Amino acid sequence: MRFLPLTADDRQAMLAAIGAESVDALYRDVPAAARHPEAIDLPNQKTELQVERAMAALAAKNLNCSQAAAFLGAGNYRHHTPAALDYLIQRGEFLTAYTPYQPEIAQGTLQVLFEFQTQVALMTGMEVANASMYDGATACAEAAAMAQRITKRKKVLVSGGVHPHFADTTDTFLKFTGVDVEILPPDAMGLEDLIGRVDDDLACVIVQTPGFFGHLKDFSALAEAVHEAGALLVVATTEPLSLGLLKTPGEMGADIVVAEGQSLALPAGFGGPGVGLFASRSKYLRQMPGRLCGETVDVDGKRGFVLTLSTREQHIRREKATSNICTNSGLVATAFSIHMTLLGEKGFTGLADYNHARAVEAARRLAAVPGVKVLSSTFFNEFAIAFDASAAAVVEALAAKNVLAGVPASRFYPTYPELDGVLLVAVTEMNSDEDLDALVAGLKEVLS
Amino acid sequence: MRFLPLTADDRQAMLAAIGAESVDALYRDVPAAARHPEAIDLPNQKTELQVERAMAALAAKNLNCSQAAAFLGAGNYRHHTPAALDYLIQRGEFLTAYTPYQPEIAQGTLQVLFEFQTQVALMTGMEVANASMYDGATACAEAAAMAQRITKRKKVLVSGGVHPHFADTTDTFLKFTGVDVEILPPDAMGLEDLIGRVDDDLACVIVQTPGFFGHLKDFSALAEAVHEAGALLVVATTEPLSLGLLKTPGEMGADIVVAEGQSLALPAGFGGPGVGLFASRSKYLRQMPGRLCGETVDVDGKRGFVLTLSTREQHIRREKATSNICTNSGLVATAFSIHMTLLGEKGFTGLADYNHARAVEAARRLAAVPGVKVLSSTFFNEFAIAFDASAAAVVEALAAKNVLAGVPASRFYPTYPELDGVLLVAVTEMNSDEDLDALVAGLKEVLS
Amino acid sequence: VEERLIFEYDHHDRTAVDVPAIEPYEDRLGGLRRTGAVGLPGLAEPQVVRHYTRLSQKNYGIDTGLFPLGSCTMKYNPRLNEKAARMAGLADIHPFQPVSTVQGALELMDTLSHWLKQLTGMPAVALSPAAGAHGELCGVMAIRAAMDARGENRTTILVPESAHGTNPATAAICGYVVESIPAEESGRVSAEAVKAKLGPHVAAVMITNPNTCGLFEPEMIEISRIVHEAGAYVYMDGANFNAVVGRIRIADLGVDAMHINLHKTFSTPHGGGGPGSGPTVLSAALAPYAPVPYVVRDDKGFRLVELERDADGDAKPFGRMKGYHGQFGMFVRALAYMLALGKDGLQQVSGDAVLNANYLYARLADVLSASFEGPVMHEALFDDRFLKDTGVTTLDFAKALIDEGYHPMTMYFPLVVHGALLMEPTETESKAALDQFIDAVRGLAERAKAGDAEYFRQAPVHTPRRRLDETLAARKPVLRWTPPES
């Protein structure tokens, strides 16, 4: 077997050195009752060519987005991956390294993480950021838990503009600890009043920008109200590219910013893995979950980097840790950071601007389709449209024409009949003019 | 522009340091008459996404072999490329290195070349090998030139079983120096008598195994005759995998062995680049063309590797060099060597055996198709079949059904009407049972 | 040449990603356009590639050498898996495409589930947990949901003191009180010790098996029996599944929940700290509570249950653990690995992993201090008695190994012995590589015993950085670059 370097001779020699009769003898502590029968009902080993073909056969059963005009978003966005990025993260020294517990031989990963933390802090307008969480949804849950630790309060309010997966994950994460997570109904029109709901029992209010239905809002006034009530404002983002064009959550007064970083790190990838971005004000540093990379010096006085403040973590604190997270999303964070470095100030802001311009153009053209209404008055690169037909059915019909028209709101909110005709349409630099033509033509046909 | 790190400010500062007014001023030695007009009729720069799509659009206009049942050979063979191989040759330290003229910081490339030379020598049964040539055809030409240098004779005899590109390249390479290259007619039946043609004017006889039409021959008797006449025997190979199963050219008495190494290094790649393998008896070492890597020690006595015997090369010998070759095929040689290392003794001989077994099975099934005759009584993984129809037309008809049935002999020999119905069919581990079914069914249909 | 921070490259109008020119347009930002600069540096593509290439060269990975990090299963990551994960049909698919257009993806998840269930004998698996600790969370949440369904309000989870820190942290996050079970002198947990702590307040026992001392818990079946008898559930930490994969039916140990680290046993790359993937297998008792999403096959093909309210049959999902549908990219890699190895290969994997660990153990036992009697499973535990009176600490010893060209073993864990050195070679090391490593360790042990403490205190000396001041880093945290004051 190609992955296994021991030969039959090696095994014999090693058993002799150990003084064991057989490999089986080494399992003598294992009760016979738990031994696998010889015949597990699974196939035997395959050649690399066979495996490659099996995987390709599965891949061929999917309609991949490059084969279609794809306007899919709802928290997961397709951007162009520079070839240099994918090359760099495949380098074995990044790919096959472990968590950098031995800083002397992990300065590569550590410097990347330090740069990542800085990039995330700059983008979000916050003071500090950690070295990543699993994904945006779990980062959001951790933010709520952190707010609860800070405020010692047991109530969390989640805006109806927050991605339902973020909301549900937060609910799941907190409900067993007795925290009451109130999730407001979907805010398709962007009209939700949050300030009126702020009270002194709240640990935090969680909002999102751009909202799940595309709307952009200034949370500055909300931040004031929340702070006045002694609570924290958590701002979530599912499209970090928007931060290249928009006023930052930090400027608006956010205490914690969480985001899903997939869109700038990896292809859509059926939604996983992603990378959770987590930034905060520095006064809350010691309540932050997750790993942190810090600057220090070595015995020769040279600058270097180490994992730090691990006294917050479960290795040392065990049941008193800020979180149980251990493995996080290091390689995706590396991809995110490399992409941000490739973009730089000019590319990051320019690509954001270009995305918005494309989306504005798409909204204009879709608004002209008879029966289609654009719901989002403001948006970044995704907006909601509505029409008098089942969005799910329309999407299914267009998929047959290789147009992936968007994400029907009903997929998340089946119990809100008023959302049946609502479709989320995302437009990025990946959508060509021909894609847009196909979408417009397809919608015209299906809706007529 | 993303590849260019100088900014406008940098350029100004640098011009100031130089004391030049503009970049244009640096071109003052260039006559105005030769300056390009502003408007060269070519497009301006493109984004990476645009370039990627332009290249993908070209790719989409080809029927790639993975979309078809492909039985194409005639000197270029599709084998499975292990993923590890393609990863390793893309590592920047291999990919972006130069020819290893500074051995202290090129031990990676140098050790690979030393290992490559050893592998080639072992496979071919020869004593020494060089660090690669452009491809098999040019290696063949260089072998003939080397034979001419050694024997001081001006006549070369090329078997009709030698790949026509090898034969033609050899002819082109030598004809301007007054060497007479006699290329025998195509030997589709493998019946050619070479021993009868050996005479004392010959610098060398060039033969191939497996022959262009698939035949396997023992050249031992020919070698004796050739040596008796004071000439050299050059044995060519276009499918180095065959060396895993067959008696080696060295055993048969070859003086020089040349081969196209593509099949074990790279995908079909429309035929280029390839890598020329070149091996010889060590007594002819100083007449060998191309780079050589040799073992030595450094000032601390540690084993290391350097390019050596460069006194044969044009850098030093200029017009008296053994060859004008400079850049060769280093990275493809690296790929070849890595693949050979991945295969090892067991994989190399096992894969060769498997290829032959598949080809034997294919020949059996094709022989059963009415109207089809298998011409090659012996073969490795490619054989010639004949039928009573234009092979080119049959191939074209089957291509429309995504069956790439083989290579028509008429593509190389349009002036031999007896070859119109001859098709070269190559079978490797890449051909599934379904591929073979499709070929058999397609041939049955087209020939009926 | 030292590699600067990207922020220390001169800031300029450079980018490695060109963007098409934008025609003037009327924005829809509602006045929320950012005004200031972000503050990012500008590098051209050649600079970026060189920056990260150089940084990568300051890292040690499996690809560069032996990585005997105990409990971490640093095995070779086949390159085909990376290739498969990048096939357009597996990479460029969106989580919210119509399910009719992603039947291959759902089939892949279903097939992976099938393998995990067959290998463990367990009836159900929740795929979505993102890592081992997240899988623990899944298991404990399922336990909590099951207890809630039973109307029982049990408060406590028992955790052996040798457990990974994630175990107590997870229990705490789910609102449980953690009580510790002491280890036996033999490094194992006894049924008796568990029994002593059991009671109607106990919801579950979390037990790592093979345990962090590298030993199989021989009383596991008995422990499960008494835990079940007490109305509690058995969580088994599957971090060390590599030792037993293909050889032991987890179900037969009486386990109710166990996470499986795809990034350990099934070889998805660690990537400098993740992403991982921690599918959690569940017993019949816990299966109904598995979180959303999950894949269902019916006569129309595969479908995805994404919302709690859409759950059918007996299912009462306890909720959603993360965004989208799990670590799909890791599923691709793990399945490619499983297909490559097959049943026979996986059995060889565990056998070779255990053989390699026992070989290390046998060849080093005379110079290091073996903590417990073997045979060990996939890793070998030593403690610092052999360093007694040498002035050399476990840390010093580990750092000296770096100068020999190796990544150190796990240090100071598990906590049940003093100055632990935990070595896990995995099955992808050759005997020759182990022999070379053994020679290096023996050489160092002899050097330590010979009194050359200074050598160890200085180590490492051949690295891009020498020992780093971790205290300073924690005392005055500098967690990001800030522009120099001008």
Place this chain on the structure above:
Amino acid sequence: VEERLIFEYDHHDRTAVDVPAIEPYEDRLGGLRRTGAVGLPGLAEPQVVRHYTRLSQKNYGIDTGLFPLGSCTMKYNPRLNEKAARMAGLADIHPFQPVSTVQGALELMDTLSHWLKQLTGMPAVALSPAAGAHGELCGVMAIRAAMDARGENRTTILVPESAHGTNPATAAICGYVVESIPAEESGRVSAEAVKAKLGPHVAAVMITNPNTCGLFEPEMIEISRIVHEAGAYVYMDGANFNAVVGRIRIADLGVDAMHINLHKTFSTPHGGGGPGSGPTVLSAALAPYAPVPYVVRDDKGFRLVELERDADGDAKPFGRMKGYHGQFGMFVRALAYMLALGKDGLQQVSGDAVLNANYLYARLADVLSASFEGPVMHEALFDDRFLKDTGVTTLDFAKALIDEGYHPMTMYFPLVVHGALLMEPTETESKAALDQFIDAVRGLAERAKAGDAEYFRQAPVHTPRRRLDETLAARKPVLRWTPPES
């Protein structure tokens, strides 16, 4: 840890490529089955990946640092080009598929030809040469064929003494006598010097421009005029095309043939010594003699003329230069690069390359000895006068640069100056990177002048190997591993 040769891994029944089991079958080998073993070692996949990863780390490449190797144009190789070359539709196509199924490939070759012709102003291009020297061969063979067609038997080719060694070697291979043209004091070739050697026996002049001293030949047009007047052809070595791409129409210089190194100007990677690609542009006079194969577009699409006998129109191909259809994989990379840069980008490329070289030249002229007066083109030539009486040689100086983290410049070439140091930074280096390099060179120059010759003689000290004994290697050639005698 030292990395053994693969042959020194223990030989065993291991492989990194599993092969399916073979059913017994009757072979068709005619008794020629090999009997003995090949003698190859057996390594598992993890061992192979580690072996080559470690070896790669002993290499220096553009990706790891500045590579100022004069005359070699070591510019950044964009990664997209590698990706494009691996698209199935460009990689997994066979040279002998029906041309109807490879129209995209032929269009690509045609488009590349179009770009090369537009950039040079030349009417024709032969794509198939495999490297620069092979392109020279193409040009000289075309010249020879043209002379033969004219019925003239000219015997001699003139080559300046500053030329690359490949120039005289190529001329000799084509059966020509080589006569040298001396360089002027200014480092240039004068029309007068050419004229002095011209005569009815001269078939061609081969001239490198910009030349190997980094200078443009200002009399090029006049040289071409007198060469043509003498009935001979002008071969221009295009190795240094990067200095002038997009700025100079080669046709207007009176050139008849010039090869273009795609692996220099158009950024296909050097790969430790190739593969290259050396398309050769041809004047109207030489175009008919271009070798097969070539692409023709007609109303049915693209077709490929593969055989001399199939040539139509005026074409009288001189033959075939290599197997198949040229370095197609390099065409893909080069075209991707051209499309990325475009006309405007390519003009910026040459401008920045020349600017960078002049900047180096200006900043180093006071400490090194500049050989000729500038402005230089893409590279700057220095000689060893600044090392006079220091006891430090050019070689020592170059090796000391390795310890500073740099690849040395080209040494001892061109031969027209003593102890040459030829530096070509290319356009893909930033000013900051050049400044750092300049500081390092200045520091070394001062150190040399300060009399620290011993430091230079010891260099390099920070490399995997220190100075290697090249004399031993040549005196007792060991060109392959052989099994140790037992």
